[in-house]
Amino acid sequence: xxxxxxxxxxxxxxxxxxxxxxxxxxxxxxxxxxxxxxxxxxxxxxxxxxxxxxxxxxxxxxxxxxxxxxxxxxxxxxxxxxxxxxxxxxxxxxxxxxxxxxxxxxxxxxxxxxxxxxxxxxxxxxxxxxxxxxxxxxxxxxxxxxxxxxxxxxxxxxxxxxxxxxxxxxxxxxxxxxxxxxxxxxxxxxxxxxxxxxxxxxxxxxxxxxxxxxxxxxxxxxxxxxxxxxxxxxxxxxxxxxxxxxxxxxxxxxxxxxxxxxxxxxxxxxxxxxxxxxxxxxxxxxxxxxxxxxxxxxxxxxxxxxxxxxxxxxxxxxxxxxxxxxxxxxxxxxxxxxxxxxxxxxxxxxxxxxxxxxxxxxxxxxxxxxxxxxxxxxxxxxxxxxxxxxxxxxxxxxxxxxxxxxxxxxxxxxxxxxxxxxxxxxxxxxxxxxxxxxxxxxxxxxxxxxxxxxxxxxxxxxxxxxxxxxxxxxxxxxxxxxxxxxxxxxxxxxxxxxxxxxxxxxxxxxxxxxxxxxx
Amino acid sequence: xxxxxxxxxxxxxxxxxxxxxxxxxxxxxxxxxxxxxxxxxxxxxxxxxxxxxxxxxxxxxxxxxxxxxxxxxxxxxxxxxxxxxxxxxxxxxxxxxxxxxxxxxxxxxxxxxxxxxxxxxxxxxxxxxxxxxxxxxxxxxxxxxxxxxxxxxxxxxxxxxxxxxxxxxxxxxxxxxxxxxxxxxxxxxxxxxxxxxxxxxxxxxxxxxxxxxxxxxxxxxxxxxxxxxxxxxxxxxxxxxxxxxxxxxxxxxxxxxxxxxxxxxxxxxxxxxxxxxxxxxxxxxxxxxxx
Numbered sequence: 157x158x159x160x161x162x163x164x165x166x167x168x169x170x171x172x173x174x175x176x177x178x179x180x181x182x183x184x185x186x187x188x189x190x191x192x193x194x195x196x197x198x199x200x201x202x203x204x205x206x207x208x209x210x211x212x213x214x215x216x217x218x219x220x221x222x223x224x225x226x227x228x229x230x231x232x233x234x235x236x237x238x239x240x241x242x243x244x245x246x247x248x249x250x251x252x253x254x255x256x257x258x259x260x261x262x263x264x265x266x267x268x269x270x271x272x273x274x275x276x277x278x279x280x281x282x283x284x285x286x287x288x289x290x291x292x293x294x295x296x297x298x299x300x301x302x303x304x305x306x307x308x309x310x311x312x313x314x315x316x317x318x319x320x321x322x323x324x325x326x327x328x329x330x331x332x333x334x335x336x337x338x339x340x341x342x343x344x345x346x347x348x349x350x351x352x353x354x355x356x357x358x359x360x361x362x363x364x365x366x367x368x369x370x371x372x373x374x375x376x377x378x379x380x381x382x383x384x385x386x387x388x389x390x391x392x393x394x395x396x397x398x399x400x401x402x403x404x405x406x407x408x409x410x411x412x413x414x415x416x417x418x419x420x421x422x423x424x425x426x427x428x429x430x431x432x433x434x435x436x437x438x439x440x441x442x443x444x445x446x447x448x449x450x451x452x453x454x455x456x457x458x459x460x461x462x463x464x465x466x467x468x469x470x471x472x473x474x475x476x477x478x479x480x481x482x483x484x485x486x487x488x489x490x491x492x493x494x495x496x497x498x499x500x501x502x503x504x505x506x507x508x509x510x511x512x513x514x515x516x517x518x519x520x521x522x523x524x525x526x527x528x529x530x531x532x533x534x535x536x537x538x539x540x541x542x543x544x545x546x547x548x549x550x551x552x553x554x555x556x557x558x559x560x561x562x563x564x565x566x567x568x569x570x571x572x573x574x575x576x577x578x579x580x581x582x583x584x585x586x587x588x589x590x591x592x593x594x595x596x597x598x599x600x601x602x603x604x605x606x607x608x609x610x611x612x613x614x615x616x617x618x619x620x621x622x623x624x625x626x627x628x629x630x631x632x633x634x635x636x637x638x639x640x641x642x643x644x645x646x647x648x649x650x651x652x653x654x655x656x657x658x659x660x661x662x663x664x665x666x667x668x669x670x671x672x673x674x675x
Numbered sequence: 676x677x678x679x680x681x682x683x684x685x686x687x688x689x690x691x692x693x694x695x696x697x698x699x700x701x702x703x704x705x706x707x708x709x710x711x712x713x714x715x716x717x718x719x720x721x722x723x724x725x726x727x728x729x730x731x732x733x734x735x736x737x738x739x740x741x742x743x744x745x746x747x748x749x750x751x752x753x754x755x756x757x758x759x760x761x762x763x764x765x766x767x768x769x770x771x772x773x774x775x776x777x778x779x780x781x782x783x784x785x786x787x788x789x790x791x792x793x794x795x796x797x798x799x800x801x802x803x804x805x806x807x808x809x810x811x812x813x814x815x816x817x818x819x820x821x822x823x824x825x826x827x828x829x830x831x832x833x834x835x836x837x838x839x840x841x842x843x844x845x846x847x848x849x850x851x852x853x854x855x856x857x858x859x860x861x862x863x864x865x866x867x868x869x870x871x872x873x874x875x876x877x878x879x880x881x882x883x884x885x886x887x888x889x890x891x892x893x894x895x896x897x898x899x900x901x902x903x904x905x906x907x908x909x910x911x912x913x914x915x916x917x918x919x920x921x922x923x924x925x926x927x928x929x930x931x932x933x934x935x936x937x938x939x940x941x942x943x944x945x946x947x948x949x950x951x952x953x954x955x956x957x958x959x960x961x962x963x964x965x966x
Contacts, residue, residue, distance in 0.1 A: 396925040419929055471733040471751055524906045526925040530750055533911050537731045549823060550906035 194385035196657065196672055199398040199410040202553040203366055203391035208347035209333035210284045210291040213557050215578045215666065216389065218330045223358040223371055223382075223669045224351055225333040226263055226272065233660040233671045237581045239328045242379075243272065243355070245309075247327075253301075255313040255322070262378040265353035269336040272355055274311035278303035279337035281313065289345075292597045295588040296331035299616065318617045320624075325580035357382045357670045366391060371669065383658070383673025393553050396526055402428070402652055409653040409672070411665070413527055415474040417650040424652070433649040433665035436485045436579035438586065441520075441535060441642040442601040444560070444570045449518060456639030458507035459572075460497040462542040463535055469645045472531035480646040482632040483577075483586040489621050490583040490628020495643055496636040504542040517545040520572040521559055524550040528574055531644070535574070546572070560600025567596055575600070576647075578666065583628040587612050590635065601640035608634045696958045697951070703958075706950025713944050717763035726754035728761040729912040737930045747932040749922045755936040758914035763940060765915050769826065770895040773833040774888050781838045782881070785845025786872050790853055796846070803839035811836050811898065819907045829908045833895050840891075841884060848880035882959060890952030893945035900941050916941050 200216035209221055222230055226243035241247060247257040263272040283289055285297035299319035304312040319326070326332065339353035340346075351360055357377045362370035369389040373382050390406075392398040395413035402410050403425050412420055417432055424430045441463065443456045450456055465479050484490040508516065520535060522528040529550065536546040551559065560567050577598075579586055589598040591609050596602070608631055615627045635641045649665030660671020697703035716723065726744075732752035740747040746755035788799040815832045822828045852858060853876065861871050896916075902908035903917030904924075911918065916937050923934030 413925075415925075419926075467733055471731070471736070474736075474750075526921070529906070529911065533751055534731060534733070536912060537729075548911045555820075 195388060196384040196386070197388040197390065197406065197408050198667070198669075198672075199392045199401065199407050200369075200389050201391070201393060201395070201411065202557070204349045204363060204369060205554065205557075206347070207349055207351045207360070209280065209330040209335060210289060210293060211346060212293075212330055214553070216391070219667055219669050220360065220369065220371065220389070221330045221333050222356070223387075224354040224356045224360050225330075225335055226356045227328070227330065227334065228257060228277070228332040229327045230670075231328045231662045231668055233662070233668055235663050237324060237663055239323065243334055249323075250312075252318040253315045255315075257311055257313065259309040260379065261309060263355055264376055265336045265339065265355050266359060266374075266376075267339070267352045267354075269339050269353040271308075272334055272336075273308050274303075274305040276334050276337050277311055278305055279340070280334045281332070283340070283345075284331055290597075292594070293329075293331055295584075295591070295593070296326045296329065298613075318619070320616060320619050321580075321582035321584045325582040325585040329580060358387065380670070382670045383660075387669055387672070393523075394525055399652070408657050409659055409667070410651065412650040412652055413525075414476045414647050414650055415472065415527055415530075417476045417648065418474065420650065420652060427655050428652050429655050431651050431653070431659075431661075431665065433651070433661070433663065434485070434487070435647045435649045436488070436581060436664045437576055437649075438480055438483045438485065438579065438646055439531075439574070439576040439644045440483070441644065442573045442575055443640045443642075444568075444573075444600060444602055445638065445640050446568060446602040447571050449516065450571055452511045452513070453639045454507045454511040455513050455516070457497070458504040458511070458513075458542065459539065459544070460504075460636075460639060460642050461500045461507065462504035462544065463538045463642050464499045465642065465644055466499075468531050468534045468538070471534045472527045473645070473647070476650075477645045477647045480643055482643050483579075483590075483635070484583045484628055484632065485579065485646045488581065488583050489624040490615075490632065492629055492632055496633055497642075501538075501542050508543060514543070515545070516543070517547065518571045519547045519549055519569075520574065521549045521551055521556065521570060522574045523556045523576075524552055532574055535572075560596065560598075562596025567600065567602075570600060573600055579664075581663075583624065584612065584615050587615065587628065587631050601638075603635065603638050603640045605634055605638065693955075693958050697954050700954045700957070702950045703954030706947050706952075706954060709943050709947025710951055713763055713940065713947060714767065716760045717767050720757070720760035720764060723760055724754065724757040726757040728753060728757040728914045730754075731912075737926070739930075740932050746936040747930070749919070749933050750926065750930075753912075755919065755933065758919055759916070759936050759940055762914040762916045762919060762937075763944075765826070765909055765913065766896045766899055766940075766944065769829055769833065769899045770892045773830040774837065774892060774895055776830070777834045777837040778841055778884065778888055780834065781841025782845050782877070782884070784838065785842040785880075786849055786876065788842065789846040789849025790868065790872055790876070799842070799846075803842055806835060807839040809835075812901075815898075815902055815907055819902075824902075824907045824910060826909050826913075829899050829902050832902065833898055836898065837891055837895070841887070844884055844887065845880055848883075849876055852876050852879055886952060886956045886959060889948060889955060892948040892952075896941065896944055896948075900937075 202214045202216055204217055205213050207217055207221055209225060212218055212221060228244050228247060229239040230242045232238040232240045243259055243263055245258045245260045247255065249255050259272055259274060264270060265272060281297055281300065281303050284291045284293050285300040287294060299315045299317050301314040301316045304314060306312060334355065336353035349363060354360065357374055358371040359374045360369065361372040371387040373385050392401060395411060398407065398410040399412055399416055401407045420430045443450050443459060445451065445456065469477055469479050481492040481495050520532055522532045532548045536548055539546040558564050559573065560570050577589065590603055591612055592604045595604055611627050611631045615624055618624050618627060651665055653659050656675050658673050658675040660668035662668060697707055730753060735748050735752035736750050738744055738748040744754050744756065746759060749755055784799060788796045814835060818832055819828050858871060858875050861875055899908055900917030903915035904921045908917055909915045919937030920934055923937050927934050
């Protein structure tokens with residue numbers, strides 16, 4: 157009986173085989189990766205730190221969680237903000253205070269944690285809302301009264317009061333991801349980077365810190381299948397590096413830096429599609445009002461007047477983005493046309509003199525990215541112009557996103573920080589991060605204003621667009637008055653993908669991983 | 676017949692002789708020229724350009740090399756020629772100061788290890804090996820986490836990375852010399868250990884170390900540039916060749932002159948010090964010539 161193993165294998169034949177393989181790889185560079193569309197390789201701008209719907213830290217974690225923990229609903233791909241059911245067979249708002257849901261009957265948790273039930277829904281939502289758990293996302297469920305379990309698969313979500321952003325910024329976000337009560341209990345109440353009891357269309361099967369996260373199609377998922385057998389997510393912080401990776405064929409999809417968009421649109425790499433989307437995100441310079449150096453509001457106001465926002469944005473994004481005037485992007489209620497401070501270096505100098513601030517030195521913390529560094533250097537030059545010495549401190553993403561946390565040891569030393577928050581399509585999802593409850597969580601400026609909080613709560617129950625517009629404008633005026641903020645831009649979203657990929661994207665360009673499919 | 680007696684060589688001639696030897700070697704002459712070029716640029720930066728290397732002018736960003744800006748401008752409109760010259764100051768400052776400090780520490784530790792008791796030698800060897808086993812990048816990251824990114828952090832990294840090498844060489848040479856006849860004679864005449872180390876051993880071990888240090892300078896410049904490239908070195912807006920490279924890396928397809936402006940000085944300096952160091956080694960130890 158012949159066998160392939162009976163053939164002679166010489167050193168020469170091995171070398172010839174290796175050579176042929178190498179030549180084939182060169183001739184068909186993508187073949188080894190995704191010849192049949194089975195593997196999608198994408199870039200995320202940060203690595204995993206927490207895969208817990210109640211405590212996640214960054215957008216890439218949210219993308220992964222919505223893939224591995226089936227949410228009640230998720231966003232729909234396209235240019236309109238819409239949602240689609242994922243874990244539910246049906247979900248509807250019965251009245252202002254009641255939402256009825258019925259789970260799909262074939263969703264199970266991995267690792268032997270059984271079927272997903274209405275009790276798991278109750279647990280998942282109430283643990284986010286429970287103040288005792290100190291979830292940064294408690295605001296998403298601030299109107300929750302309770303989740304009532306009707307039977308194994310059905311239940312009612314009861315609200316204390318009308319909650320306008322429920323269908324835009326609560327349900328389609330990780331706030332509706334369902335986790336197993338039993339599994340989370342066994343983990344001690346918090347999920348880390350090794351999720352158990354996964355339930356979504358994909359499973360997290362491999363995580364190599366700082367290198368790769370692999371999602372694999374969930375073989376037990378009985379509903380709409382993800383478009384790829386595997387999704388490889390490579391954490392690459394700098395978008396310029398990611399662009400080089402894309403052009404080298406290592407990535408199928410990536411966000412680009414905003415500043416690269418004009419160049420990429422003009423000369424897209426062969427076999428690629430460049431997409432520009434309106435962004436809801438907001439970028440600002442924050443000032444920690446509780447820091448000893450910045451306690452005096454006159455100093456903070458001086459910094460507001462010292463910064464030429466037009467130049468900062470133009471320099472950082474090479475003209476691809478325009479100046480923003482708050483935390484709420486154009487098109488949403490509350491978007492402003494201007495801020496309440498202007499670029500006036502003389503006024504800044506006068507305020508500093510009035511405050512008796514001479515030889516002032518401040519530290520500006522930034523994420524280690526080229527656009528942020530460029531913006532920071534313009535801010536540094538603007539501040540030097542009014543007599544403030546500014547030292548720029550670059551941080552990797554792991555360090556940066558914990559700088560203002562009250563659990564760390566730097567939050568009081570933090571002085572100036574250049575931040576960018578992503579956003580969902582309701583103004584309340586921007587304002588919620590600056591409420592007093594968020595001080596030391598996401599509110600690193602430690603801005604603490606009772607009127608602001610009252611207005612935020614008013615906005616959550618107000619459905620008249622004109623009144624909401626007024627409320628949210630007023631809130632941003634209060635932020636201006638505090639001197640804690642210099643609003644810079646909403647950016648635009650730039651992304652690039654191979655023409656063999658049909659990406660699933662929200663209207664603002666954020667990825668919906670299960671909806672990516674081969675073109 | 677009168678006897679011709681040659682004059683003993685003067686001090687100037689003593690200095691000039693190795694320089695002549697270096698100049699006779701083509702690579703040595705090139706190395707010396709490149710090193711002097713970099714030093715000249717760094718020392719006379721203020722006279723060679725009227726541009727402030729930190730002055731931003733976004734309206735003049737991404738201008739290619741030309742009469743107005745010899746090496747062009749970067750993404751903030753800063754003159755790259757000025758930044759390269761001033762970046763040279765940082766590179767040379769880090770290289771010379773930290774190498775000098777490393778040499779001093781390495782010499783002291785090496786002498787103590789080589790001349791001291793056996794147990795101390797073993798302990799110090801353990802220390803040197805432990806320091807040497809740390810990957811440079813990991814060490815840099817750890818130190819920057821503790822100290823924050825700064826020029827001092829870069830210099831501490833360089834010192835920690837290079838001291839064990841110098842100390843080990845001095846130790847080996849000291850062990851070889853401490854049983855030599857003239858050292859034994861000095862001991863029998865009651866000379867103190869400090870005197871023996873300073874007068875009899877140090878002058879005989881320091882030569883090869885200086886050559887080694889000159890060859891380490893490109894490595895040090897590489898460490899500084901690498902750390903600044905990663906944002907762990909000098910803080911903006913202070914120019915550094917590494918940070919210029921980083922600025923250029925972002926737009927390498929459309930404005931390659933920025934990366935070139937950051938990269939070429941590193942190449943020139945590295946080649947210059949390497950050629951010079953190699954030639955110095957050949958001059959002072961002809962047995963190694965061509966190896």
